[in-house]
Amino acid sequence: MADQSQKRPVSNIVFIIAMQTEALPVVNRFQLTEDTNSLFPQGVPWVRYCGSYKDLNINVIWPGKDPTLGVDSIGTVSSSLVTYAAIQALKPDLIINAGTAGGFKAKGASIGDVFIISDCAFHDRRIPIPVYDLFGVGSRKAFETPNLVKELNLKVGKLSTGDSLDMTQQDEASIIANDATVKDMEGAAIAYVADMLKVPAIFVKAVTDIVDGDKPTAEEFLQNLAAVTAALDEAVEKVIYFISGKCLSEL
Numbered sequence: 011m012a013d014q015s016q017k018r019p020v021s022n023i024v025f026i027i028a029m030q031t032e033a034l035p036v037v038n039r040f041q042l043t044e045d046t047n048s049l050f051p052q053g054v055p056w057v058r059y060c061g062s063y064k065d066l067n068i069n070v071i072w073p074g075k076d077p078t079l080g081v082d083s084i085g086t087v088s089s090s091l092v093t094y095a096a097i098q099a100l101k102p103d104l105i106i107n108a109g110t111a112g113g114f115k116a117k118g119a120s121i122g123d124v125f126i127i128s129d130c131a132f133h134d135r136r137i138p139i140p141v142y143d144l145f146g147v148g149s150r151k152a153f154e155t156p157n158l159v160k161e162l163n164l165k166v167g168k169l170s171t172g173d174s175l176d177m178t179q180q181d182e183a184s185i186i187a188n189d190a191t192v193k194d195m196e197g198a199a200i201a202y203v204a205d206m207l208k209v210p211a212i213f214v215k216a217v218t219d220i221v222d223g224d225k226p227t228a229e230e231f232l233q234n235l236a237a238v239t240a241a242l243d244e245a246v247e248k249v250i251y252f253i254s255g256k257c258l259s260e261l
């Protein structure tokens with residue numbers, strides 16, 4: 011599949027975006043509309059917005075609000091489920107996971123930076139048994155987009171994923187072992203599903219908080235969320251503009 015699809019222009023894109031605050035600017039920018047006739051099983055909170063931009067079909071999948079608690083269904087469980095369901099239903103040429111992330115200043119990240127991810131891995135799946143240890147880390151390469159990175163002048167770095175916003179000392183050791191510049195709560199899970207179903211995936215991550223800085227993460231994240239999602243949205247628009255009319259092999 012990869013060979014054939016590399017030779018024709020990308021036409022069908024699925025964004026996976028975990029938070030409503032991150033998703034809505036993209037939805038509004040591309041004037042996407044909410045799909046009322048859901049492709050997904052009845053009762054799930056997952057939301058699809060769709061529309062077109064130039065020659066591209068664009069879908070934004072947001073895992074929606076937790077039905078009991080009313081907050082965004084962030085993290086690896088919901089993101090892998092929606093990635094699986096969206097690939098089954100929409101057969102995209104490309105998955106784009108766009109979202110916010112914590113950044114490490116020691117690795118060159120600053121607030122508002124937008125990274126294209128080269129590699130994803132988990133930092134909170136510790137299984138100290140030979141080979142299971144590697145399974146736990148679950149390292150995967152993102153689809154390579156050297157021309158996109160060059161043209162848009164974006165930073166490139168490795169991503170480490172875990173289901174917590176904070177970082178324990180053990181997480182930190184794993185993140186360092188993963189050589190990560192940014193830390194999120196979805197990327198490696200989406201990479202796992204995309205790899206399994208052989209769909210190329212790229213990751214666009216905007217830095218809301220400095221993990222190795224002196225501010226409490228949750229506070230810094232909430233403080234910067236709105237401004238940084240604007241930077242994320244601008245980068246997403248440039249990424250889509252760049253992809254339009256190109257084949258996967260030209261990205």
Ligand code: ADE
Pocket residue numbers: 110111112113174175176193194195218219221227231
């Ligand atoms: N998303 C934004 N900031 C984050 C952090 N510090 N850790 C995990 N996910 C994040």
